[in-house]
Amino acid sequence: MTNDTSRIKWHAVDVAAAQALTSITSSPGVIYPIGTNALPLQLQAMPGIASYYASAYTTGQPLPIGVTVGGEMLAVRTGVAITKNDQFVFGTSSNGQVCFAGPFQGYGHHLRSGQSVPVHSLFNQTPFSTKS
Numbered sequence: 509m510t511n512d513t514s515r516i517k518w519h520a521v522d523v524a525a526a527q528a529l530t531s532i533t534s535s536p537g538v539i540y541p542i543g544t545n546a547l548p549l550q551l552q553a554m555p556g557i558a559s560y561y562a563s564a565y566t567t568g569q570p571l572p573i574g575v576t577v578g579g580e581m582l583a584v585r586t587g588v589a590i591t592k593n594d595q596f597v598f599g600t601s602s603n604g605q606v607c608f609a610g611p612f613q614g615y616g617h618h619l620r621s622g623q624s625v626p627v628h629s630l631f632n633q634t635p636f637s638t639k640s
Contacts, residue, residue: 516635518575518599518607521548526606529598533564533578539628548608551583554594559584561627562598569636574602577636581608582627589621593630610634 521529528546532538542560544552551557564579571577577599585592596610614633631637 516609518573518601518609519548519550520601521550521598521606521608525549529562529579529581529606532562536564536566536579539563539631547583551596551608554583554585556585556587556592557583558586558591561631563631565636568599571599575599575607580631580634580637581610582630583611586621591621591623595630595634597634597636 524546525548528542532540532542539561540563542562544557544560547557547560559582561582561584562579565577568576568578577597579598581596581598583594583596585594594611595614596608596612598606598608601607612634615629
């Protein structure tokens, strides 16, 4: 994981993904399950997508590049012997476009299939995490 946030590439999201993400921002800190059909289109093609979660930060984090980071997303992918938990962040650009960046890898990125961890333990591991 890099701490040089200026090198992170941001991607615009489609309308359905933007609506799903902005709908959760009224309750910061709560982790919401979201239907995988509301993943940003760029992520829907990842193999084995099983679950999708998102959580908003209490306070947005403005970046010098014109994006305000608003929260985190978690895409859970399952395979035969392994589960991958990919972390992303979402935000809003200066022109109002919802966007995302990642993936970031932290605790619980790779788990043996069937291994259980609390979903909340898979959040707050990005360069933007509030760690609160």
